[in-house]
Amino acid sequence: xxxxxxxxxxxxFSKISTAxxxxxxxxxxxxxYAQESNEGEIEAITIKGVxxxxxxxxxxxxxxxxxxxxITAEDIGKFPEANLSEAIQRVxxxxxxxxxxxxxTAINLRGLGPEFTSTEVNGMLAGGSDGTRGFSFEIFxxxxxxxxxxxxxxxxxxxxxxxxxxxxxxxxxxxxxxxxVLNVSVYNNYSDNTGTNSPKASVVFNQNxxxxxxxxxxxxxxxxxxQNNEVRxxxxxxxxxxxxxxxxxxxxxxxxxxxxxxxxxIESFGYTSEERETxxxxxxxxxxxxxxxDIKARALVGKIDGDRVETILxxxxxxxxxxxxxxxxxxxxxxxxxxxxxxxxxGARQEAIDEEVKQFTLSADWHISDSLKFSxxxxxxxxxxxxxxxxxxxxxxxxDGNFYPADVSYVMHDNxxxxxxxxxDFASNPEEFVVNVFIRRPLETKDSNNTLKLxxxxxxxxxxxVDFGLRLTDRELQQQQTRxxxxxxxxxxxxxxxxxxxxxxxxxxxxxxxxxxFKVDGADFAPSTLIGGDPDLIFATFFNADGTPIDGLYEDVxxxxxxxxxxxxxxxxxAAYAQANIEVSESVTLSTGLRFVRTLQTIESQMTTDSTDVxxxxxxxxxxxxQEILPNMNIRYALNDDMVVRAAYFKSLTRxxxxxxxxxxxxxxxxEGGGLGSRGNPDLQPFTADNYDIGxxxxxTSEAVAAINIFYKDLDGFxxxxxxxxxxxxxxxxxxxxxSGPIIFTQPTNGVAATITGIELAYQSRLGFISDSLDDFGVxxxxxxxxxxxxxxxxxxxxxxxxxxxxxxxxxxALYYDIPSFNARLSYTWRDEYLVEFxxxxxxxxxxxxxxxxxxxxxxxxTDALQIQVQGLNLLTEQEVNRSVQNTPYDLAQIDRxxxxxxxxxx
Numbered sequence: 077x078x079x080x081x082x083x084x085x086x087x088x089f090s091k092i093s094t095a096x097x098x099x100x101x102x103x104x105x106x107x108x109y110a111q112e113s114n115e116g117e118i119e120a121i122t123i124k125g126v127x128x129x130x131x132x133x134x135x136x137x138x139x140x141x142x143x144x145x146x147i148t149a150e151d152i153g154k155f156p157e158a159n160l161s162e163a164i165q166r167v168x169x170x171x172x173x174x175x176x177x178x179x180x181t182a183i184n185l186r187g188l189g190p191e192f193t194s195t196e197v198n199g200m201l202a203g204g205s206d207g208t209r210g211f212s213f214e215i216f217x218x219x220x221x222x223x224x225x226x227x228x229x230x231x232x233x234x235x236x237x238x239x240x241x242x243x244x245x246x247x248x249x250x251x252x253x254x255x256x257v258l259n260v261s262v263y264n265n266y267s268d269n270t271g272t273n274s275p276k277a278s279v280v281f282n283q284n285x286x287x288x289x290x291x292x293x294x295x296x297x298x299x300x301x302x303q304n305n306e307v308r309x310x311x312x313x314x315x316x317x318x319x320x321x322x323x324x325x326x327x328x329x330x331x332x333x334x335x336x337x338x339x340x341x342i343e344s345f346g347y348t349s350e351e352r353e354t355x356x357x358x359x360x361x362x363x364x365x366x367x368x369x370d371i372k373a374r375a376l377v378g379k380i381d382g383d384r385v386e387t388i389l390x391x392x393x394x395x396x397x398x399x400x401x402x403x404x405x406x407x408x409x410x411x412x413x414x415x416x417x418x419x420x421x422x423g424a425r426q427e428a429i430d431e432e433v434k435q436f437t438l439s440a441d442w443h444i445s446d447s448l449k450f451s452x453x454x455x456x457x458x459x460x461x462x463x464x465x466x467x468x469x470x471x472x473x474x475x476d477g478n479f480y481p482a483d484v485s486y487v488m489h490d491n492x493x494x495x496x497x498x499x500x501d502f503a504s505n506p507e508e509f510v511v512n513v514f515i516r517r518p519l520e521t522k523d524s525n526n527t528l529k530l531x532x533x534x535x536x537x538x539x540x541x542v543d544f545g546l547r548l549t550d551r552e553l554q555q556q557q558t559r560x561x562x563x564x565x566x567x568x569x570x571x572x573x574x575x576x577x578x579x580x581x582x583x584x585x586x587x588x589x590x591x592x593x594f595k596v597d598g599a600d601f602a603p604s605t606l607i608g609g610d611p612d613l614i615f616a617t618f619f620n621a622d623g624t625p626i627d628g629l630y631e632d633v634x635x636x637x638x639x640x641x642x643x644x645x646x647x648x649x650x651a652a653y654a655q656a657n658i659e660v661s662e663s664v665t666l667s668t669g670l671r672f673v674r675t676l677q678t679i680e681s682q683m684t685t686d687s688t689d690v691x692x693x694x695x696x697x698x699x700x701x702x703q704e705i706l707p708n709m710n711i712r713y714a715l716n717d718d719m720v721v722r723a724a725y726f727k728s729l730t731r732x733x734x735x736x737x738x739x740x741x742x743x744x745x746x747x748e749g750g751g752l753g754s755r756g757n758p759d760l761q762p763f764t765a766d767n768y769d770i771g772x773x774x775x776x777t778s779e780a781v782a783a784i785n786i787f788y789k790d791l792d793g794f795x796x797x798x799x800x801x802x803x804x805x806x807x808x809x810x811x812x813x814x815x816s817g818p819i820i821f822t823q824p825t826n827g828v829a830a831t832i833t834g835i836e837l838a839y840q841s842r843l844g845f846i847s848d849s850l851d852d853f854g855v856x857x858x859x860x861x862x863x864x865x866x867x868x869x870x871x872x873x874x875x876x877x878x879x880x881x882x883x884x885x886x887x888x889x890a891l892y893y894d895i896p897s898f899n900a901r902l903s904y905t906w907r908d909e910y911l912v913e914f915x916x917x918x919x920x921x922x923x924x925x926x927x928x929x930x931x932x933x934x935x936x937x938x939t940d941a942l943q944i945q946v947q948g949l950n951l952l953t954e955q956e957v958n959r960s961v962q963n964t965p966y967d968l969a970q971i972d973r974x975x976x977x978x979x980x981x982x983x
Contacts, residue, residue: 126150126894126901127842127854131779134840136225141657141667142710143229143724143769143785148222155218158276158947158976162931163218164243166888167226168785168836168858171907173881175214177269177302177350178950178971182210185240186228186787187832187862187882192730194238197245198374198437200455200527201235201549205431208733209237215378215433217296217356219261219278222248228787229710229724229769232653232669233531233543236706239730239765239791247374250282250290250362257282263945263978268953269303269970270349271593276300276978292360299353306346307599308967309486309493310392311920312338312409312960318749320417321398330400337403337410338962341918343418343484343495344390345502346967347591347606352382368443376435384427387591387608391418391484391497394918395749395817398481409962411488417481419746420472420497422509422584426611428464433457447536451545453529463519465557468614470584471512472500477576491957492599492968503603509584510577511629514562514618517637523734525551543669544654551647553734559637561807562618562625569627581628587613596970597955632807636684639693643681643738647731650674655708667710674703675731679758681738688805698758704729706764718776722785724769732760736824743819745806750817752918753804757824763793771836779854780841789832798825799919822915827866830879834862852895859887883908883926900934912958922966925957929971941983947976 129150136146145167149155157163161180165172173182173190182190182204190210195202197216204210225244227234234242263276276298284290315335322329361373399416437455444450473479486495500508531545564577575581589610596602618626625631655669679698686692708726715721736756743753771785804819838858844851864879886907893900906928916922932948950973958966 126892126899127779130840130854130856134775134779134781138720138773138775138781141665141712142227142231143722143771145226145228147224147226154980155221157933158218159213160216160218160221160224160245161213164213164224164226165905166856166858166890166903168838168888169228169834169860169862170226171881171883171886171910172905174956174971177304177348178956178969179214179302181212181214183213183243184881184883185226185238185243186789186834186860187864187879188240188789189879189881191733192238192240194235194242195245196235196242197376197435197457198247198455199244199439199453199529200435200437200457201237201525201551202245202433202435202457203459203523203525203551204733205459205461205521208735209731211243214354215356215380215431216245216376217278217298217354217378219280219296220247220294220356220358220376221245228785229708229767230726230728231667231708231710232655232671232706233545235547236651236671236673236704236729237731239728239763239767239789241728247358247360247376248282248292249372250292250360251284251287251364253282253290253292254284256284258983259980260983261945261978261980263976265298265300266975267301267303268973268975269305269593270301270972272301274298274300276976288364290360290362292358292362294356294358296356297354300351302348302350302352302972303593304346304348304972305594305596305970306348306967307492307596307602308342308344308346308390309340309488309495309965310342310344310960311917311922311966312340312962312964313918313920315339315397315400315410317918318393318395318397320396320749321400328399333405334400334403334410337405337408338964339393339410339413339415340486340488340493340960340964341394342390342392343486343493343497344388344392345594345602345606346386346388346969347594347608348384348386349591350382350384352380352384354381355379370441372437372439374435374437376433378433380429380431382427382429382431384429385608385611386425386427387606388423388425389421389502389606389608390423391420391482391495393418393484395746395751396481402485407962409488409964412486414483414485416483418484418497419479419512420482420500420509421469421512422502422506422607422609423467423469423512424609424611424614426464426466426468428466428611429461431459431461433459447534449533449535451529451531451533453527453531455527456524457527458522458524460523461519461521465517465519466611467513467515467517468609468611469512469514470509470609472505472508473510473578474508475578477574477578488965489598490965491955492596492965494599494601496601501603502606504607506588506607507583507585508578509607511562511564511581511618514614514625515559516562517557517559520554520556522554523552525549539659541657542654543657545652547649547651547653549647549649551734553645553647555641555643555735555738557638557641559634559641561632561634562629563632563807565628565630575628581626582617584609587617589613596968597953599968635690636687636693639682639690640684640687643679645680645734645737646678647734648676663714665712667708667712669708671706671708672703673706673729674701675762676701677737679737681758702762704762704764718774720773720775722769722771722773724767726767727764728767729762729764731762732757732824736760743804743806743821745804745808745815745817745819747808748815748817750801751806751819753819753821755821755823760824761793761826763791763826765789765791777841777845781838782841783836783838785836785838787832787834787836791830791832793826793829798823799915801919820919822919830864830866832862832864832879832882834860836860852893854892854894856890856892857888859885861885880911880913883910897937898935901932903931903933905929905931916960916966920960923959925959927954927956929954935980941981943980943982945976945978945980947974949974949976 132148133146195211265274278296404412439453535541591606591608651673653671745751773783890903912922956969
């Protein structure tokens with residue numbers, strides 16, 4: 077804590093200027109002003125660390141002209157969390173989506189999924205991976221940013237695209253920091269699941285030359301090992317959906333009760349390992365030659381080089397079931413059974429990912445006169461991603477060289493499926509697993525966005541300030557994907573002798589890798605080490621140097637697949653806006669405006685009447701053109717110096733994801749029992765929402781707030797997922813013979829109208845009001861309750877029960893301790909159960925149960941220059957539980973517990 081003196085004769089504060097000043101606090105400290113001393117001086121106390129970060133965020137929220145939450149860095153290069161989405165989930169109304177290894181990847185805002193929130197990076201829209209609208213936060217390390225603003229009501233100057241709201245990420249302004257900064261940090265990241273240590277390092281530099289020219293630069297590198305363990309039952313459906321045995325009542329056939337009961341579709345173990353290198357860098361230049369001109373140039377780069385291998389070891393009852401026995405049926409669910417007709421498989425799906433994001437922006441603030449400011453902006457954002465997307469499937473074969481239908485037996489427990497299959501425990505006999513099919517579907521995507529903004533601000537010193545401007549964007553998405561299937565020949569080279577896959581070809585034993593440390597708490601029946609295939613060994617063993625398969629294997633190139641899954645989309649927008657900020661009185665401010673936006677979309681793809689015939693494809697160009705007017709109004713009423721009432725209305729727009737608009741189609745058939753597929757929908761339409769907010773905030777001390785906010789959203793539609801079943805021809809997975817069977821396709825569609833109603837409660841305070849001994853402790857708590865309703869005509873439709881990603885309740889609780897040399901924080905985040913997908917595996921809904929996670933972080937200043945930091949994530953080793961219909965177990969996942977220790981040195 078440091079102290080400086082401010083002379084009151086030099087600075088005179090009105091209520092409005094005080095609000096502006098406090099709302100624009102330094103990016104590295106926060107100030108509290110003490111009472112005037114006898115010498116006529118005002119003492120400003122500069123607070124750093126956790127308290128300083130919280131105070132900066134609180135003041136920006138307090139004096140904002142809209143409903144907003146702000147997260148600020150404790151210092152340059154020191155964000156509250158190592159992962160941006162992990163930090164944002166602490167905000168009221170925000171919940172987190174995690175990837176299979178437990179890492180936060182995307183956020184849900186006020187009950188709506190990632191695609192409903194627009195995300196800007198340094199003033200420019202940042203698209204998600206694979207053409208989605210939702211932003212993938214793992215691409216950028218948090219150390220590159222110094223603040224995040226979560227807008228729950230918007231103003232006309234903010235880019236459209238988020239029905240839920242918007243998130244704005246900002247890298248530091250070099251001239252916002254007075255002192256030179258050079259920090260070097262090194263960390264060690266230990267994973268409980270993998271049992272390995274991973275390094276992370278960062279360098280942060282900032283230099284300010286006389287408040288005229290400044291440079292900010294940061295480089296962050298990490299090399300992380302991750303692992304996820306799951307026991308799966310997948311979706312549950314009636315036996316009738318997969319039965320091909322004798323009819324009900326016939327000899328060997330099921331009873332009607334057995335036939336109608338629900339059974340799991342895919343009994344399996346899931347083992348996901350990932351090695352990921354992440355590199356993030358930022359360079360910011362700022363030139364302020366005089367008080368009237370401020371020019372900023374920024375470059376931001378994020379790169380992921382990952383190798384993710386998901387191994388599924390299964391005996392799935394997904395098709396061709398011929399017998400059922402040992403059943404125990406409770407309330408229409410077969411809680412125990414033995415099913416005959418399954419395959420026994422080990423499949424390794426490798427995603428070797430190379431992803432790079434680049435952003436370059438140039439902006440200026442030019443005060444043309446005392447009353448007019450002009451802010452031009454030009455930016456380029458690009459994301460290029462390649463994904464190997466390979467599946468290497470092996471199937472158990474008997475010694476005589478034949479496949480025989482096997483049994484799978486299971487007992488259903490509360491959270492998981494205990495299952496087994498005779499002949500293998502998936503831990504010991506890799507030599508019995510032979511080539512089933514290798515499917516190669518490499519995917520290349522390129523996503524770019526160019527933005528031009530011309531913003532003006534007119535303020536003549538009266539009671540009204542007007543912002544107006546123009547924004548042009550041009551976004552392009554290109555996708556190229558091919559497919560080839562590699563299968564075993566039926567005969568040896570002589571064309572007469574049958575090929576035996578166990579003796580004439582390499583087996584899983586030749587490419588074997590042990591899948592160690594497989595453990596799911598509670599599911600003690602599962603082996604601790606599973607058999608798996610090493611993708612590098614698979615390529616070396618089953619492919620020649622030129623990439624062609626070895627003798628005994630053949631490659632079937634699917635040319636129609638490449639035609640229908642390669643496309644190019646373009647989206648251009650033109651937006652104009654005007655926003656007035658009116659000081660109605662000393663206590664009331666009104667911010668209101670209009671935004672007009674026109675969207676032009678062009679889709680270039682292939683259409684066909686026969687997806688198996690290359691000659692039946694025809695290039696087609698589809699165009700759409702629509703426009704919207706988006707009004708908004710935000711009212712801030714200061715009841716007194718400590719209490720604020722807010723009310724807001726705004727209309728918001730969300731466009732379908734570009735990737736969903738393409739006319740792609742992809743499916744996999746197993747055998748005559750069918751399979752699963754997905755496809756896009758060029759007919760998707762945008763949708764809008766009318767949003768209402770009213771809230772009360774009580775800032776009962778300078779570092780405390782108690783707040784309540786009630787919101788209502790009326791959506792005229794949203795993206796739903798439908799499923800349809802079609803009979804298609806496809807090569808049988810085991811031998812390539814063309815067969816026909818039912819394919820269950822899932823497809824995005826425009827849903828019906830829906831409403832969301834919610835309440836957010838927040839409390840933040842130091843605890844000195846309880847006792848002076850607790851003055852260095854503080855608490856942050858918030859609770860959100862949300863209710864949604866869709867308007868499907870069928871009262872029993874699961875889609876009426878809630879929107880995907882929406883938890884009815886969620887809360888955050890954090891206790892912190894902060895003194896100049898040491899700070900620590902214990903945080904717990906919890907969310908209620910929610911619907912994951914309307915149509916998951918086999919078109920059946922999937923839910924995730926409630927989930928809570930306890931995290932800890934602390935830092936200690938050994939010297940003024942050296943700081944030690946520790947962090948623990950998921951301290952209680954919580955598990956993720958997913959369910960299918962009628963509360964049946966979908967999967968049970970062991971979320972990783974991680975410990976981080978590191979040092980930060982300031983030169």
